[in-house]
Amino acid sequence: MNLTVRKSNLEAAVKSLCRVISQKVVLPVLSNILCEVKEKHMTLTASDTEIWLSYQIDLEKVDLGKQKQASFCVGARLLSDALANLKEQPLEISFEGGEASMIRIDHETGFTCLPTDHSGDEYPQFPQDLEDVDPIWKLSGDFISRALKRSMFATAHNELRPVLGGIFFNMHEGNSSSVLDVTATDGSKLILTEKEITELLDAKGTPINGDGSFLMPKKVANVICATIGPDCEIRFNDSYASCKYGNATLQFRQLEGKYPNYRSVIPECDHSFNAFRLELLSALKNVASFTNSSSRMVTLTLASDKDRLVISGNDYDLSIVSEDSIEIECNEKIDMTIGAKVDNLIESLQKISTPDTEICFVDPSRPFLIHPSDPADTTEKVTILIMPMLVNA
Numbered sequence: 082m083n084l085t086v087r088k089s090n091l092e093a094a095v096k097s098l099c100r101v102i103s104q105k106v107v108l109p110v111l112s113n114i115l116c117e118v119k120e121k122h123m124t125l126t127a128s129d130t131e132i133w134l135s136y137q138i139d140l141e142k143v144d145l146g147k148q149k150q151a152s153f154c155v156g157a158r159l160l161s162d163a164l165a166n167l168k169e170q171p172l173e174i175s176f177e178g179g180e181a182s183m184i185r186i187d188h189e190t191g192f193t194c195l196p197t198d199h200s201g202d203e204y205p206q207f208p209q210d211l212e213d214v215d216p217i218w219k220l221s222g223d224f225i226s227r228a229l230k231r232s233m234f235a236t237a238h239n240e241l242r243p244v245l246g247g248i249f250f251n252m253h254e255g256n257s258s259s260v261l262d263v264t265a266t267d268g269s270k271l272i273l274t275e276k277e278i279t280e281l282l283d284a285k286g287t288p289i290n291g292d293g294s295f296l297m298p299k300k301v302a303n304v305i306c307a308t309i310g311p312d313c314e315i316r317f318n319d320s321y322a323s324c325k326y327g328n329a330t331l332q333f334r335q336l337e338g339k340y341p342n343y344r345s346v347i348p349e350c351d352h353s354f355n356a357f358r359l360e361l362l363s364a365l366k367n368v369a370s371f372t373n374s375s376s377r378m379v380t381l382t383l384a385s386d387k388d389r390l391v392i393s394g395n396d397y398d399l400s401i402v403s404e405d406s407i408e409i410e411c412n413e414k415i416d417m418t419i420g421a422k423v424d425n426l427i428e429s430l431q432k433i434s435t436p437d438t439e440i441c442f443v444d445p446s447r448p449f450l451i452h453p454s455d456p457a458d459t460t461e462k463v464t465i466l467i468m469p470m471l472v473n474a
Contacts, residue, residue, distance in 0.1 A: 082151045082176045084118060085142040088188075091172065092164040094136035095157070097308045097329070098127035101134045102157050108205070113154035115204040118143060126204070127157060132301055133207045133332045134308075141171055151176065152201025155184055163193045207332045211316045211323045216281050216291035218252065218261070218315040222326055224461065225313050228263040228274040229302040231432045231463065236299050237267030244338040248302055250315075251294040251340075252278070259291055264343050270425045271343060271466040272432065295322045296336040305331060347466055348448055350441035354383070354411035355454055356390060358438040362430045364405040368394035369423045371403035378470045379423040385414035394423065419445045420470035429465045445469060 098114055106112050107130060115126040121143055126135040145151055153176050163186055173187040182197045229248060237245035251262040259281055263274040281291030295317040310327035317323070323332040368379055372394040382391040390409045395402045419442060429451050430438065437454035451465040 082118060082146065082148070083142075083144045084123065084140050084174050085171050086123065086138060086140050086174065087169070088164060088167050088172050089169050090138045092161075094125050094138055095161050095164060097136065097304075098125060098134055099157050099161055100304050100307055101127040101129055101132050103129045110154060110199040110203045111205070112156060112158075113199055113204070114157045114160060115152065115154050115201055117150065117152040117201060118145065119150040128205055128207075130205055131298065131334045132304065134304060135330045135332075137328045153182065153184065153197045154199040154201060154204055155195050155197055159195050163195060207321075209318070209321050211318065211321060211332065214316045214318050216252075216293065216316075218278070218281060218291060220261070220276075220278075220313050220315065222309045222311045222313050224276055225324075226306050226309055228276070229306050231274060232263055232265035232272050233299060233302055233306075234428050234432065235265040235267055235270050235272045239267070242338075244296060244336055244340050247296040247298050247336040247340075249294065249296050249340045249343070252281075252291050254292065262343075264340075266341065266343060266466075269422065269468045270429065271346065272429075273343065273347070273464045273466075275462040275464075277460040293317065294340075296338070296340060297322070298333065298336055301331070301333045346448060347450070347464065348443050350450060351443055352413065352415055352417075353439055353441040354390070354409045355437055355439050356407060356409045358430055358433060358436060360407045361390070361392075361438065362427065364392045364407050365423055365427050365430070367405045368392055368403040369427065371401045372396060372423055373398070376470065377422050377424055378420050378472075379426070380418050380420050380472055382418045383409075383411070383415050385416045417442070417445060418472055419449060420472040421449075421467050422470060425467050429467065432465070433463065445472065 102112060111129060117124045121140050122137050123140055124135055124137045126133060167188055170189055174184055176184045183194050184197055186193045232248045236248065239245050245267055249264045252259055255277060259278040261276045261278050265272055305324060308329060312326060314325040320335060321332060322335055323330060365379065372379055373396045379392055379394045388409060388411060389406045391404060391406045393404045433453045435453035435456055439452045439454045440449060442449035446469065448466050448468050453463055
């Protein structure tokens with residue numbers, strides 16, 4: 082078998098595939114990339130038995146001899162290193178099977194030979210075909226990337242509740258259109274991104290009701306954020322899901338278990354104020370270093386006679402106290418002090434891109450909410466819930 086491929090196309094696919102391969106593989110073949118050649122295309126696949134990522138790249142030339150197709154496995158790190166320092170050029174790759182098989186990569190100034198210790202038949206295949214599964218969610222890659230990047234900081238590392246380590250996708254009927262919820266929570270904070278979806282299709286392209294849900298592992302979210310294109314098609318069944326974007330197909334096993342009823346913990350708030358996001362973020366960072374190392378608690382204090390928010394942190398064991406304040410817009414006069422973990426507040430504000438933010442609350446013992454003020458996209462709504470901490474009188 083001989084083929085010719087552009088170095089940039091091959092390297093881009095290999096770099097993305099290396100994100101899937103685990104440092105400690107359960108099967109030796111999983112440290113390899115599966116390469117399958119058919120007609121004028123080469124499909125490269127990497128897996129860790131929970132995730133399968135494939136890229137299809139075009140070939141400039143291909144000679145399969147008497148075969149209709151060919152497959153082989155090559156070490157992912159070795160292939161990545163072989164391509165890393167080459168300039169952009171067409172690469173000629175040849176492969177001969179047998180007991181001591183290897184691939185040879187010829188470039189303008191030399192060549193590299195790499196062993197193929199495993200045949201293509203040894204590589205684990207994705208257990209199910211989702212090509213004809215309904216519904217198809219056609220979504221913007223930018224939206225998926227934004228929602229996942231926001232959500233990942235709220236996932237948990239909880240062996241007793243593994244569902245909290247995932248990101249929950251839930252499509253349901255809204256007032257005038259379908260709404261997709263993308264949610265993550267670790268029990269102390271929750272982030273919900275809602276997106277109005279105008280069209281949902283079946284495998285034949287017919288509009289349908291696309292209600293359904295699935296639970297995406299965090300590792301899958303990391304891979305998608307690093308590799309996603311401008312558009313994305315999502316299919317899923319009860320156990321597996323797939324995302325198609327550009328020349329890539331990512332398939333994965335869903336996390337098992339029932340996700341918490343996240344909407345039941347979001348309160349109907351009676352009070353709110355608006356603040357300049359960067360000022361609030363700066364004030365929180367100013368006092369963060371002076372909080373108790375175990376609790377990391379700060380207090381947010383509203384005074385009825387002032388249009389200011391006072392942020393305080395302390396560690397009384399070390400006789401340390403720090404305080405900062407910012408101007409706010411509040412349409413009512415209220416006296417209240419709320420405690421919260423400073424890291425949750427800082428991370429939440431960093432996930433918002435609007436200049437102003439709205440903070441809504443009921444009382445010091447109930448969760449409070451953070452919203453971006455006047456978002457540019459009115460079809461997308463972000464809600465961040467923070468659990469309060471007990472403030473000693």
